[in-house]
Amino acid sequence: MKRIQLGPFNRVEGDLEVSLDVEAGQVVSAQVNSPLFRGFEQILIGRAPEDALAIVPRICGICSVAQSAAAAAALADIAGVTPPPNGLLAQRLIQSTENLADHLTHFYLFFMPDFARSAYAGRHWHGDVAARFMAVKGKAAEPVLQARAHFFNLIGVLAGRWPHTLALQAGGTTKAMTPAERIRVLALLREFRAFLETVLIGDTLESFASLNTEQALLAWAEGRNADFPMFLRAAGDLALEKAGRATDCFLSYGAYGLFESGLWQPNAAVDTLKSAEITEDPRHAWLAESSPLPPAVGETILDAEKSGAYTWCKAPRYAGQVVETGALARQVVAGNHLLRDLVGRHGGSVTARVVARMIELASVLPAMEQWVRDIVPGEAFCYPATLPESGEGVGLVEAARGSLGHWLSIKRGRIDRYQIIAPTTWNFSPRDREGQPGPLEQALVGLPAGDGALPIVQHVVRSFDPCMVCTVH
């Protein structure tokens, strides 16, 4: 048996190392290491509660708004306030802009360049893919950066800037949209729709989003000239619909009032989300040992010399189970027919995770257009939120890459405890005390690795769209 260390695992957000035990050209065991510690949970302690809104976005430069949204939700929970309709719509618009832009960044800049690798030279799709997606130099880079930058102009209007806005508050948002801005935002959404339909998907968003089986998807992609169908041709050739299965147990906190929350497992109805079932196990992290604790009473105490530890990431579990989160989980829980079909046939996979992001781009953008039309200029965007001296709150939201939770308690007007479970904490979790490997650790087993192996491991790791800086908050 041979051990291979992969790192720095780039084109992910933050630093990542993967250790593979390889026998006869196949992975028999994997360990995922997040080699950076950041300490945000400690930074927050002792601060004024509203300071969380300035601090938590800075956990992550790519899920910045999602972090704000989770903190705003936790503070709203404590204050017992619900933002006015305009405020909720604006919060959703800001959050979904980030999430959709992240899906785009992931596909074009992080994920697809691996298909341009010389290891695939000679494959029928390689020439086209390399010309389009080669890192930095591919022809897709210019239009996608342009589309991404213009789409983020929507956050420029509604939240001042991206990343790291303070516009999201417990009671709504700090920026009331003017009638002129409403026209401008609708124009930005039309521009982004045009990019998605002509460059990425090659069809109207509505007709792509209505595909409901794997067979229908493959027939739809046949001969279609756009970037996502190009991926499907490469993925089919490499059988990526069968690569990267984790636990097939999917968690979602629910998003935008469009996608239901819950837990999905094969051959069972969607189970209602019970946040009390969530615990974190520090056994294999360089953190002080304790039994698995619910985040509302969780601790983050350093123990850099701990034996048996191999990462800075705790192991979150749902009722003791290893669960996957992300766009695929969100869509499977919400009942999307195409993704239920893909998962039903092959389990979770590289292909299913990418398809889920495309389905979200196609189904959320029309909803955003409607949210803008639903905003009533002149009516309130923000209600005052008065925080008590003491209290506890939870903020559960969906970032692009999955379920993000903030558990906050305040005492004597100051933050007393702040625990965060980020999406990649779930997906790239280490083993727990029962020895159950995390989702990625399971997804890598059985893949080809070692000298001369195709870079399938690269695709599987990046198919989760990991964000390591959030993981090691």
Add this chain to the structure above:
Amino acid sequence: MKVLWLQSAGCGGCTQSMLCSAPRSLFDELSDAGIEFLWHPALSLESGEEALAVLEGCAEGRLAFDVLCVEGAMLRGPNGSGKFHLMAGNGRPLTEWVERLSRQAKWVFAIGSCTAYGGLSASTPGNPLEACGLQYDTDTPGGLLGAGFRSSGGLPVVNIAGCPTHPGWIVDTLEKLALEGLSAADLDEVGRPLLYADQLVHHGCARNEYYEFKASAEKHSDLGCLMENLGCKGTQAHADCNLRPWNGSGSCLRGGFACIACTEPGFESPGHAFQQTPKLAGIPIGLPTDMPKAWFVALAALSKSATPKRVRDNAVVDHTVIRPAVKKAGK
């Protein structure tokens, strides 16, 4: 000009921000100025051993590069070991990589306030991470590389501070260097390029009329000036955020929230709640950088008494309730 990029204890947001560069897309903008990324952790193809080979070649001086851009604070802990961030796949502390590469780089850029001064990454109580900036601990010269550090191009670390940095601050500084060169005279007292740090955030603020009359916002989403009550430091923070808009047309103030002075050393620990203005006897403590306090108080009292009803009423609501009057022609 070849740019080598490393990330450490930060959020990656400065790279994400840079990718929003406009009006041209980032890669075209840079390549036309003769600037290319030798390796960038978020963008380059090379992963694992391929990436380490590039970094090792640069550190040994075999592979030429011009600018080392570092994004994220330097973690020296625990106990000086640097173990809080070991390079994946290599096991050596990032601090060691940065020191080795800094000796080979012609110029070293600190991208973002974490890298420049320590930033939020250095504000864990007691700083157990032993986090610092490349050449500063907050505003004290030192940091990882030491106060006396000069790269082979003859400059101290260039601090492109901001949390995050505006894409234009990075792109313009790289282009200034590539096309015309950069000298010590182009930097301010804490190493920031004057091309954006010679302004105050206040300059060009869209809420200026409210500021003039001290017509202040009282709660989130109000249109008034954010200085008196909601913690805005735009009159003290060095940056051109209201002259060089963010994401098309934005800025913190345009977004309705306070400037928290994220380009300044120590912004992360202001000693008061970010969104509240600390006051003494009802007067904000943090007054404009170069204005005598007595004059400020006198002018504020005068302008408050002269505030038009339109400005006073609009300041405390989230949309204009009184429009500016239209004058008849010839009056």
